[in-house]
Amino acid sequence: MKVDEKLALAHGLTSGEYASLCEGLGRVPTYAELGMASVMWSEHCSYKSSRPHLATLPSDGERVVVGPGENAGAVDIGDGQVAVFKMESHNHPSFIEPVQGAATGVGGICRDVFTMGARPIAIADCLRFGPPESARTRYLVSGVVNGIGGYGNSFGVPTIAGDVAFDESYAGNILVNAFCLGVARRDRIFLGAASGAGNPILYVGARTGRDGIHGATMASAEFSEDAEAKRPNVQVGDPFMEKLLLEACLELMTTDVLVGIQDMGAAGLTSSAVEMAARAGSGVDMNLDRVPVREAGMTAYELLLSESQERMLMVVARGREEEALAVFEKWDLAAAVIGEVTTSGRVVVRMGGVIEADMPAALLADGPRVVRPSSRPAGIDAVHGEEAGAIGGAPEPTAALIELLSCPDIASKAWVFRQYDHEVRHGTVIRPGEADAGVVRVLSPDGTREKALAVTAGCPQRYVALDPYEGSRLAVCEAVANLAAVGAEPIGVTDCLNFGNPEKPEIMWQLVESVRGLGDACRALGVPVVSGNVSLYNESNGSSIAPTPMLAMVGLVADASRATTLGFGAAGQVIAIIGALSGNLAGSAYQQRFARRNFGRLTAFDYAQHGPALKVVRGLIEAGSLASAHDISDGGLAVAMAESAIAGSIGASIELPARGSAAELLFGEGPARFVISFAPVHEQTIRAQCERLGVDLYVCGHTGGSSLSIHVGDGEVICTDIATLADGWRGGFGRAIGQS
Amino acid sequence: MLTFGVVRFPGSNCDDDALYAVAKVLAPAGMTGKMIWHKERTLGGVDALILPGGFSYGDYLRAGAMAAHSPIMAAVKDFARGGGPVLGICNGFQILCEAGLLEGALVRNASLRFECADIWVRVEGRPTPFSHAIPAGRILSMAVAHGAGRYVHDDVDRLEGEGRVVFRYVTADGDVTEVANPNGSQSNIAGVTNAAGNVVGLMPHPERACEAVLGGGSEDGRLLFLSALAQVNGTPARVG
C-alpha cells in the first residue's frame, strides 16, 4: 500500500501533521506507521485541543500520590492506602450499540483502575439521553443500563452512584460516562512505564481480533469487501475475562515480578506500547507473530490498531517471566512474551521477519497541539439579563411539586439501579438513592478500622449550558455538598468533559470557560483534579450537546458507621435549613419544566459565603448530631424536603417566612444549601456550631404524621400526603420511559 | 469451632464476602474458613461448604452450568453424599442445581431484568443445617442480586410435601404474594434442600446480611451460619 498525503488525510491527519510525521521520521512512514500515528494523534488520544486548558486545573494537594497522566489518579486515604479513580466516556459506541458500548465503557474504566494495582470497589455511571418519550431513547436507556449492569454485576463491583438526565440536545448523541474507584496499598502502586532494558514484554488476556480498527481506513483500497465485513465496528465486552484478568493481575502484583503495566484501551497495542516506552524514556521491540490472535491472517496494521477488549501489556523483570506465566496459567488466561524493552527510545515492530514500524516513542506520544479560537456566543448576555422570576402559567405549588418529583430527571432512579448489583464485595454502606452520595466501606489493612469512601457523580448541565463558567463552579460546589451530606471530606475529583465540536469557536469557548470554572472552584474548595477524560465532537447533524462536564468526586468518611442518609428518621425530629433560605430560579429545574427553557443569572459560587456551610454539615455528621442531611439541588427546597420525607416514610410540617416569591422560596436553587433533621437534644450544639462559623441556620419544622405541609407566612402553600408524593417520585422514571 | 470451606470458581465474586462473613464477622462466635480453588481435588478438613455467589464462567450458556463440571465438584459431591453441610448462595445455588445436588433449575427472572433489592424470606420446611436452629416461620430480611433466580421444578407439590422448601419469599408481614417475589419463582420459592436435608441452596445473600453497618442494616443472615455452628457443635441451640 502506497503511503502518501492523500492516505494520511483519509486517516484523519492534517497536511501539517503528515508533514511533521515525515519530518520526525526522516522518511515516508510505512502503512502501519501511518495507522499508528493517526490514532496516537487523534483528538481522543492526544487531547490536542484541550491539553493546554487541562494543564490549568489544580492537581496537587497533600494527599495526591498520582496525578493526571497515568491510567488513573491516586489519593492517600491514610493507613497506608490510596483511593484510585478515574472517569471515562463511551458515548459514541453506546449510541451505535447501547449494550456493548456501555459494557465496554465499564470494562475499560475498571481496567484503568486495577492496572494501577487497586482492587475496584465501586462503579458510578453518568448518563444523558434525548427526550424520554422517543422510542429511540427508550431503546438506548434499556440497552445502556443493561450493558452497565451486565458488565459490573458479573465483574463483581458494586455500582453505588450515578446520574441520569434527559434533554433534547442528547437525542442524537447520548452520554455514557463510567467511573471506577479502587483501593490500593500506597507502597504498591503500579505505573505504565516500560523500564529496564532487556525486560520482557508480556501480552495477557483476550486474543486479538479485528475489533474497532480505526474507521478512516475502512474504505481504503487495500481491503476487499470481504475483509471489511470481517472488521466489526462494535466491540463486545467479556466481563468474565476481565474478572480473570483482575484476579491474575492482583495476584501477580503481590510479588515483585511486575515492572510496569498498562491496559490496552483506545488505540490498543499501539498506544500501550508507545505510552509505556515514552513514560520510561525507553524503547520497545515487539514481534507481532507472537500476539495471541482470535482470527487468522491479521496484518500488522490490524494487530497494532485492534481495540479488542480485556487485554493487558506488561513489563516483567528479566528472568521472572515464568513466574508471571504461571499465574496466568492458573487463571486460564492467554499470555505470551511478545518483545522486550530497549534503550533505543523507539517503538520497533516486526512481523514475519519484516520491520513494520520503527518510530521514536516520543514523536507519537507527544502529539500535535492545536490552538483553537474561542468566542463568546452573541446573545448570551441577553439571556443572562432576563428576569428569572415567577413563571406565568406554572401550576400552584402542590401540583408543581408533584410534577417535578415525577419528572424523570428528579424522580427516583431505582428503575436503573435495581438492575445493578450495588452490594457485592460486602462494603456498601449507603446504597444508590439513599443519600446524595454512595458510600463504601474500606477496611484498614489490619482490619481494625472501618473508614469509608463516598462517591458522587453527575453534572448540573442546565447551569453549565446557561453559563459555562459559573455553572461549572456550581457543579464543583454541588459535588462537595453531596459529599458533605453523607459526612465525607472531599479528597479528589475526576472529570469527563463532554462537549461538541471544538473547531466551532462557541463550543471551544464553552470548554475553556468550563475548565476555568472547574479549576477556580476546585482551587477554592481545595479539591485536586487527579484524573479525567475529554470527549469532544459530541454532535449530530451539526448540532452540539449541551456542554456537560461530568464530575465524580470522592470523599473520605473517617468512621463508616457515621455516614448519614437523606431520609427523615423518627417522628418528633427537628427540621432545619442550612444556607440561604431562598433560592434562584435562573437555571432551575422549575424554570426548565414550566418555562421550557433556562434564562437569567445564576447565583455565583463564593467560597467565603458558601464554604462554611459545606464544612458545618460534615462536622455535624462526624459529631453524630444529625439524623439526616440532604443537599438542596434540582427542584429546590420543596423537592429536597419531599425526598427526605419519602425516604423516611414520614410526614413533615414546615413553616417558612414569607420572603421573596413563593416560587423562589420553594423551588429556587443555589449553592451550599441543605435540609437537615436532628433530635431536639442536639439543637443547641447545632446552633452554636453554625453561629461559630457564620452559617445561616433556619429551624423550620419537625417530622411526624403522614403528610407534607409547608406554610409560607400564614398560608399553607403545600399540603399533600407522602404516599401521593412517593407514588410520583418512585414511579416517575419508569413511566417516563414507558416501562414499569 | 466450625470451619467453612468457600469454593472459588473462576468468576465467583461473592467468595470474599462469604469468607469475610464466616471467618471475620462470625469469628467471635467460633467460626473460621478458608478458600478452596476449583482446580483442587480435595477439600482438606472443613466442616461445611459454601458455594458462593457470582458469575462463574460468566454465567455463559446457563448460570452455574460450567462450574458444575469443575474438578473440585467431585469432592463436593462426595462431601454432600456423606452428609456434610453444603450451602449454595445465588450462583452457588445455581451450581448445585446444575450439578444435580439439588432438584429443579434456576432460569431467567420473569422481569427479564437483573434485580438487586431487599426482600424477605420465611424460614420453613424440614430442618437443615442452615435453618434448624431458626424458629420456623421467622421472617428474615436479606437482599437478592441476580438475573436468573426463577426457581422451576416439575413437581413442586412433592417438594413441598417433603418439606424441602426451606426459604420462601414473603412480604415484611409474612404474606406470600407476587409483589414479594423478585423473580417469578414457582410458589415464591427462595431456597430448597435435598432429600437428605444437608444440601441447601438459596438465591438471597445471607453473607451480605451479617453487619449492621452495611446496606439495609440487617444481620439476619448470621442466623444461617449460626445454625450450622449449632449443628456441628451438637448444641440444641436456638438462634434468632
Add this chain to the structure above:
Amino acid sequence: MHVKVTVNLKPGILDPQGQAVAESLSRLGYGEVRGVRIGKVVDIDLDESDRARARARVAEMCERLIANGVIETFSIELLEA
C-alpha cells in the same frame, strides 16, 4: 464438520422472553403473531469427519453440558464442512 445444536425450553416452562417479544411484535403491528418461543442455537466446529461419531459425541456434550435436561430439550443437525 459443522454441527448445529438447537436447545429449546421444554413446553411446560414459562418463556417470559418469548412472551415479551410476542407482545412487542404485536404492538409494532404484527397482529398475526400468535406466540414466540426463544431458544439457543449452538454451532460447533468439530474436528471429526465420521458422521455417526460426530453425532454421538455431540449428543454426549449436550447431555453433559450444552442442555439442561431438567428444563431443556435439544436437537442435533450435522452440516457439511
Add this chain to the structure above:
Amino acid sequence: MHVKVTVNLKPGILDPQGQAVAESLSRLGYGEVRGVRIGKVVDIDLDESDRARARARVAEMCERLIANGVIETFSIELLEA
C-alpha cells in the same frame, strides 16, 4: 404457519459465551471441538398461510426487533404448521 428464525452474531464479532463453552468442552475431554458460536433461535407461531407473505413479514420483524443489525445476522426458515 411456524417460522423459525436463527439469529447469529456476525462473523468477526467476539462471542465470549461461545468461547467459554468451547474451552469447557475441551476441558471435559472433547478435544475435537475447534470452536463454538452461540446464537438464538426464535420460533414464531404465525397466523398466516401465504408463504411469501409470511417470509416478508418475518424478515421485517427481524430487521425491526428480533435481530440487532449492528452485530447480528438472521436467517428465516418456514416450517409447516
